[in-house]
Amino acid sequence: MSSRRTVDVSRLPDITLDSGALFWWATAGLIAIEAMSFAIIIATFIYLRMTVTDWPPPTLPPPDLRWGIAGLVVLVISCVPIRMAEKIAGRGRPEEDRRRIAALIRVFLLIAAVAVAIRLLEFPGTHCKWNNSAYGSVIWTTLGIHLLEALAGFAEFAVVAAVLVGSHAEEKHLLDVRACALFWYFIVAVWIPLFGMIYVFPRLS
Amino acid sequence: MKTSREPVRKPPAAPEPAPLPAALPEAELPAHEREELRRAFETQRGFFGSLKSVDHKVIGKRYVITALVFFVLGGIEAMTMRLQLAKPENSLLGPDLYNQVFTMHGTTMMFLFAVPVMEGLAVYFVPLMVGTRNVAFPKLNAFGYWIYVLGGAFVYGGFFLNRGNDTGWFSYVPLSGPQYAPSHRVDIWANMITFTEVSALAVAIEIIVTAFKQRAPGMSLNRIPLFVWSVITTNFMVIFAMPAVMLASGYLALDRLVGTHFFNPAEGGDPLLYQHLFWFFGHPEVYIIFIPALGMVSTILAASTKRPIFGYTALVLSVVATAFLGFGLWVHHMFATGLPQLGESFFTVASMMIAIPSGVQIFCWIRSLWGSRPRMTTPFLFVLGFFFIFIAGGMTGVMLASVPFNLQVHDTFFVVAHFHYVLIGGAVFPLFGALTFWFPKLTGRLLSETLGRWTFAVMFVGFNLTFGPMHWLGFRGMPRRVYTYLPEMGWGPANLAATIGAGMLGVGVLLFLINAARSLRSGEAAGNNPWGASTLEWATSSPPPPYNFERILVVSNRDPLWKPEEMAVVTGMRTDRREVLTTRPLDAEPDHRAVLVGPSIWPLFLAFALAVGLVGSVFTPWAILLSGFLFLVAMIGWYWPKGEPSGHNARTAS
Ligand code: HEM
Numbered sequence: 001m002s003s004r005r006t007v008d009v010s011r012l013p014d015i016t017l018d019s020g021a022l023f024w025w026a027t028a029g030l031i032a033i034e035a036m037s038f039a040i041i042i043a044t045f046i047y048l049r050m051t052v053t054d055w056p057p058p059t060l061p062p063p064d065l066r067w068g069i070a071g072l073v074v075l076v077i078s079c080v081p082i083r084m085a086e087k088i089a090g091r092g093r094p095e096e097d098r099r100r101i102a103a104l105i106r107v108f109l110l111i112a113a114v115a116v117a118i119r120l121l122e123f124p125g126t127h128c129k130w131n132n133s134a135y136g137s138v139i140w141t142t143l144g145i146h147l148l149e150a151l152a153g154f155a156e157f158a159v160v161a162a163v164l165v166g167s168h169a170e171e172k173h174l175l176d177v178r179a180c181a182l183f184w185y186f187i188v189a190v191w192i193p194l195f196g197m198i199y200v201f202p203r204l205s
Numbered sequence: 206m207k208t209s210r211e212p213v214r215k216p217p218a219a220p221e222p223a224p225l226p227a228a229l230p231e232a233e234l235p236a237h238e239r240e241e242l243r244r245a246f247e248t249q250r251g252f253f254g255s256l257k258s259v260d261h262k263v264i265g266k267r268y269v270i271t272a273l274v275f276f277v278l279g280g281i282e283a284m285t286m287r288l289q290l291a292k293p294e295n296s297l298l299g300p301d302l303y304n305q306v307f308t309m310h311g312t313t314m315m316f317l318f319a320v321p322v323m324e325g326l327a328v329y330f331v332p333l334m335v336g337t338r339n340v341a342f343p344k345l346n347a348f349g350y351w352i353y354v355l356g357g358a359f360v361y362g363g364f365f366l367n368r369g370n371d372t373g374w375f376s377y378v379p380l381s382g383p384q385y386a387p388s389h390r391v392d393i394w395a396n397m398i399t400f401t402e403v404s405a406l407a408v409a410i411e412i413i414v415t416a417f418k419q420r421a422p423g424m425s426l427n428r429i430p431l432f433v434w435s436v437i438t439t440n441f442m443v444i445f446a447m448p449a450v451m452l453a454s455g456y457l458a459l460d461r462l463v464g465t466h467f468f469n470p471a472e473g474g475d476p477l478l479y480q481h482l483f484w485f486f487g488h489p490e491v492y493i494i495f496i497p498a499l500g501m502v503s504t505i506l507a508a509s510t511k512r513p514i515f516g517y518t519a520l521v522l523s524v525v526a527t528a529f530l531g532f533g534l535w536v537h538h539m540f541a542t543g544l545p546q547l548g549e550s551f552f553t554v555a556s557m558m559i560a561i562p563s564g565v566q567i568f569c570w571i572r573s574l575w576g577s578r579p580r581m582t583t584p585f586l587f588v589l590g591f592f593f594i595f596i597a598g599g600m601t602g603v604m605l606a607s608v609p610f611n612l613q614v615h616d617t618f619f620v621v622a623h624f625h626y627v628l629i630g631g632a633v634f635p636l637f638g639a640l641t642f643w644f645p646k647l648t649g650r651l652l653s654e655t656l657g658r659w660t661f662a663v664m665f666v667g668f669n670l671t672f673g674p675m676h677w678l679g680f681r682g683m684p685r686r687v688y689t690y691l692p693e694m695g696w697g698p699a700n701l702a703a704t705i706g707a708g709m710l711g712v713g714v715l716l717f718l719i720n721a722a723r724s725l726r727s728g729e730a731a732g733n734n735p736w737g738a739s740t741l742e743w744a745t746s747s748p749p750p751p752y753n754f755e756r757i758l759v760v761s762n763r764d765p766l767w768k769p770e771e772m773a774v775v776t777g778m779r780t781d782r783r784e785v786l787t788t789r790p791l792d793a794e795p796d797h798r799a800v801l802v803g804p805s806i807w808p809l810f811l812a813f814a815l816a817v818g819l820v821g822s823v824f825t826p827w828a829i830l831l832s833g834f835l836f837l838v839a840m841i842g843w844y845w846p847k848g849e850p851s852g853h854n855a856r857t858a859s
Contacts (some may be wrong), residue, residue: 010777137465160630
């Protein structure tokens, strides 16, 4: 066989943990979709703010900042163990590292559970209901959709941690840790503008 | 190396290049490795096995066939409407049923036929055209198909139980709101939207990743086949457009089911918000339907003239420009809503700008045809039909972009005529051309040319006879969405003509189906490359084996099969597991060998889990909890390792 007409790839790696991995791209695509959805939610809010005279309804006190801030802080803290787990996963040594990574994820799961609990308190903290006014509808829907996203991220990590301590853990599960981490950072990052919309905006007008 | 920019006046009937196997013997594998590869990629046997299939060819074919079934259903609905309108004061359909039928027709054609059929062809052909073995996320692909079928079954189940939506395919509030549409008709429709959009988003991700990460080595960005470019563009549009309609229909469902007030002006909501969200999706939707068709046109043109398409770069850029502009147009569907004057002018300009990239494309195609002696095959005839009809539809489109004219014909049959010229001319004609063109690859058999020409002629005449008179009806003031009209209006003869035309169009589609059925039984064997085309899907057998290519090919130009002597092959891939070669997005340099997932029942289960939530929430919000639980089960099942090295099939070799 003349070598001019063949390209040998037998020495290429069969997994990569960086942004060249297919799964990494899938997560990026998912994030693009979610980002677009949240952008439209914010656009909904701004649009109604511009077209409706009483927005938020003038008699309504602004949402309770205490739980809002607590929730935001806990969400940001939850990124710390994830970041550590992700770094270790990047070394690509499943056998040595998998238990440590799983332990870090369990720490994360605890913190994230606190964040979810706080979110449940944020709903009554808005002083309104989804069916009182369109304002209430937008606020409750935003809190709710973001909560669902967070629960999905939580569940993903729970499953990954369980697989990592099981007997079938492989290198590709380290990639999953990184992809899940990417998604979680997005969930936390997108909460910052949403937090502004829900908690800061009503105090400005 | 020659590029497409050189003068293209060389003799059209270039000598046929040698078929690939002879020109490139290295492309073949030893028999035992081929057998191994087949075992690694094949779909398991039996009914249960077929439910687990993750082969992009199996799923792509399912998409296309299912979408064609919906096309026939939507066509039957269209025929019923046409029969009702054939003469004044007809009584075939009452007003309520007519409302349901036109809504089901529009919904079926847009959500269940046009988008999925293009997706299906992309799922089938993108991996073949870029020269890889499967899509990047095979299970996601299967899930997308299942959720689409379930959504279609759901909305038709409702229709047969007299719960077909009756508020039009865009279901404006307040008509579709809780006050004016109290039954479950709109709820079913609103949740069906979510099914189909989830499916489209799943396809979008996997097609984009496949096209960017799994191309054959050497297929740099400027060598990607034009059809693949058009599909990539479309799927980026899907990612940015579909969330808007999911939220629009989601808000609508919430307003109806749990009493939110997004669209209720009495409580601080706004009905126009719905229109903005819907058309922010709805206008790009039109391009999502017809940009893949542009890629089909270029593909068929190149194969028919046997020379590279003229202006590759200009064509790619104008497709991308169309996509961008497509997002700036949504307000032109709302000119009649009393928006600020300046805003309307802006959107008028944007709407007219779209003529620029469209013009560029038309000129590139004309230049590609110039001086060539194209083979007048059936696919080529459909392309010619596309030119004629689509340009006519584009003209009425430019007319509609002007606000005063728009207000005059708003909601008349002129609009119905316009969008059928654009949709059928722009998408259905190229689609039938492409189905004829690719039929041999899908089935291994050629369609009959004689019957094909008849199909085209009958469809072309029937189409113009149906929708031509509707322009005039619109000018004469006939509103759309009315179930009948009075004899004194003088609309009878034109309507009768349209109904006869619709009958012809139906006969045309029937001819196509007969042709397909006959050819499946006794058609002429196609061989690998019956059209002498240049792209990689023709480098493998028809139909392709489960693994698509024995060896991954290496390309060094845009039309690899026309210069087989410049091709090379990849060696060193494992054949005993589902391995694909990933390459870098820009220059397609080999990157790593990724291992794909195999057959699985979990995609179907996950689709059911989601369906439980979407169907159940029409009746009680608690269904969401059950759905969430099933979702979790599905996620675990989907992800849990099978306890065998990745990429191998569970069955032991027999
Ligand atoms: C096969 C031949 C077809 C015929 C004879 C036909 C006929 C019709 C007629 C008569 C109407 C208007 C009903 C009314 O306003 O009273 C209509 C509406 C519509 N058609 Fe078609 N159609 C055909 C194919 C298609 C295709 C292929 C598409 C899309 C890809 C499509 C999309 C629509 C849409 C979106 C509406 C608007 C529905 C609404 O008002 O809510 N049609 N069609």
